[in-house]
Amino acid sequence: MAELIENILDETDIQTLLEYIAVEDERSDIRPDVSSKHPRWDVDDWPQHIVEKGLNKLYPNGFVMEEITFQDTRIGLKPHTDNGSLPGTVGQTVMFCLHAEPSAETLFFNNYWQGWRHSGAFFTRQHWTPFQYKLPGKDGELVYVEDLRILHQGLLEGHEFPEFDVDSDFIKLVADTIKKRSLPRDEDIITDKETGFIQAGPRVNDYRTLSNYQPEAMFSEELHQKWLKDVPLEDLHGLTIDKILEWKKNEIYSWDREQVHCSTYQHSMKSMITIWLNKN
Secondary structure, three states, X not given: OOEEEOOOOOHHHHHHHHHHHHOOOOOEEEOOOEEEEOOOOOOOOOOHHHHHHHHHHHOOOOEEEEEEEEEEXXXXXXXXXXXXXXXXXXXXXXXXXXXXXXXXXXXXEEEEEOOOOOOOOEEOOOOOOXXXXXXXXXXXXXXXXXXXXXXXXXXXXXXXXXXXXOOHHHHHHHHHHHHHHOOOOOOOOOOOOOOOOOOOXXXXXXXXXXXXXXXXXXXXXXXXXXXXXXXOHHHHOOOOEEEEEEOOOOOEEEEEOOEEEEEOOOOOEEEEEEEEEEEO
């Protein structure tokens, strides 16, 4: 079950963390929809003391750090679980909410997945490939692309794509994104700035693997339109809502990694820290 811890960060802490995200370095992974940084605990030079202060309040008995990711993101993740827990531990996800425009929420379902993937798993009944993507269009809004490889081939052949400002930088952006999206999905691989640090988890379409799955239950169309209209309604049938947490920038949320959750669609940009750890 998701928990909310209030008044963890002050304004100075938040500003320091946002400034860290804004500076690109060797631990950055810059993409059209998400910019992220991936500092290593007790290795890299970053404001670890701020994060550690918050985690010590949350876990007074201690914790074992696995991975930490800073993100500026324009997109919302659809229903998924997080990195699988290490054997014999209680794996948790912790999120520091830093900023949202105009607002953001995280919706938690009363459904859990006990399967294990290093990168977690997304639940959908739709056809999916890693080459489905959204790229910035002429007006700055993200434009859905069914297959980046087909787009890239068309660009190389000189076809016109009026929705994009096409130049050599844009063609390189598409090629680089294809390279990053081509990496293995299911493995705990070592990555770097050249290949990217984030790989989307595998897609699971057998919802019977979820606890509390109700195959005959239809998800509310009203709730779908209010919170999740960027998620196909068909992908929500059989799931039930546990709670919806509205972001506030001085708060931390924590939950079991196995719990299914997703973003709502209200934000145009949000900044956060996501941490995967095991509590003692």
